[in-house]
Amino acid sequence: MDKSGIATAVLSIIQPGIWFGDNVEEARGLARQLNEYGARLVRDHPGRFGLFAVIAPPDVQGSLKEIEYAFDTLKADGIGLLTSYQSKYLGDALFAPVYEELNRRKAVVYVHPTSPDCCHGLVPGIPPSSIEYATDTTRTIAHLVFSGTAMKFPDIRWIFSHSGGTLPFLTGRFVRLAEERKAANLPEGPLPEFRKFYYELAQGNTPGQIAALLKLVSISQVLYGTDFPFRDGGEVNRGIAEWGFTPADERAIERENALALLPRLRAS
Numbered sequence: 001m002d003k004s005g006i007a008t009a010v011l012s013i014i015q016p017g018i019w020f021g022d023n024v025e026e027a028r029g030l031a032r033q034l035n036e037y038g039a040r041l042v043r044d045h046p047g048r049f050g051l052f053a054v055i056a057p058p059d060v061q062g063s064l065k066e067i068e069y070a071f072d073t074l075k076a077d078g079i080g081l082l083t084s085y086q087s088k089y090l091g092d093a094l095f096a097p098v099y100e101e102l103n104r105r106k107a108v109v110y111v112h113p114t115s116p117d118c119c120h121g122l123v124p125g126i127p128p129s130s131i132e133y134a135t136d137t138t139r140t141i142a143h144l145v146f147s148g149t150a151m152k153f154p155d156i157r158w159i160f161s162h163s164g165g166t167l168p169f170l171t172g173r174f175v176r177l178a179e180e181r182k183a184a185n186l187p188e189g190p191l192p193e194f195r196k197f198y199y200e201l202a203q204g205n206t207p208g209q210i211a212a213l214l215k216l217v218s219i220s221q222v223l224y225g226t227d228f229p230f231r232d233g234g235e236v237n238r239g240i241a242e243w244g245f246t247p248a249d250e251r252a253i254e255r256e257n258a259l260a261l262l263p264r265l266r267a268s
Contacts, residue, residue: 001048004226004233008265010050010258011038012080012257015114019056019085028062030099031055032234035066039074050265052080058088058093067101077262078108078157083140084116090140091147093121103153108261110159113137137165142174145193156263158197159223161203167194169210191216198261200225219245223261224254 001009007086031054038051053070070076073247078100085222102109137160177190179186194216226233240250258260259266
């Protein structure tokens with residue numbers, strides 16, 4: 001963090017997460033262990049960390065209990081999810097009680113991709129991280145929007161990784177899909193919903209990625225991200241610097257937009 005000029009990092013876990021579909025108690029125990037560890041880092045290093053607590057949405061009751069504990073006891077800044085849980089994407093109706101509670105709390109929900117069940121080893125020599133992570137982000141965003149979930153729970157503030165994966169490149173196809181289906185729950189098409197979400201720049205900071213993202217959303221929806229430990233802040237710092245943002249836009253991306261979402265960090 002110091003090497004990359006990062007004052008505060010918001011912690012979250014990544015794939016494979018805690019849900020393996022066969023042991024609810026193990027998932028609940030692991031969630032509690034990880035969340036308490038993250039909260040301890042926040043306490044031990046004042047001002048340096050925030051926390052997106054982990055839950056396993058397929059375990060609805062366990063998730064509701066952990067949301068309560070994470071926010072009310074650990075004072076987490078939000079919830080961290082993966083793009084998919086085995087065959088279930090985030091628009092799945094099973095998760096509705098979880099979203100009802102997150103919506104009630106006006107929670108920030110950060111989403112990181114994982115290796116989807118559908119697509120292991122499709123292209124020899126190309127790992128899932130090279131193609132499928134970005135694609136799984138797009139799948140779950142599309143599912144949230146086309147299922148009506150994003151509209152049903154409008155007070156959840158969603159953050160997606162890697163400049164939205166492949167979403168900015170596929171918006172034309174999604175617009176056409178909504179038109180062909182005459183989607184009643186998307187009277188203005190999917191673009192207004194896509195534009196409500198936040199997108200962070202970890203591994204999404206090349207000129208082409210930034211250009212596509214900024215055609216989709218305004219600066220106010222763009223956040224700094226690193227993907228540490230796989231990438232450090234130097235990579236995204238270079239991407240931001242080489243794009244040539246105005247000083248005001250650069251400060252918004254690197255600091256102010258996050259503080260607007262997570263005001264506790266401003267006070268810490």
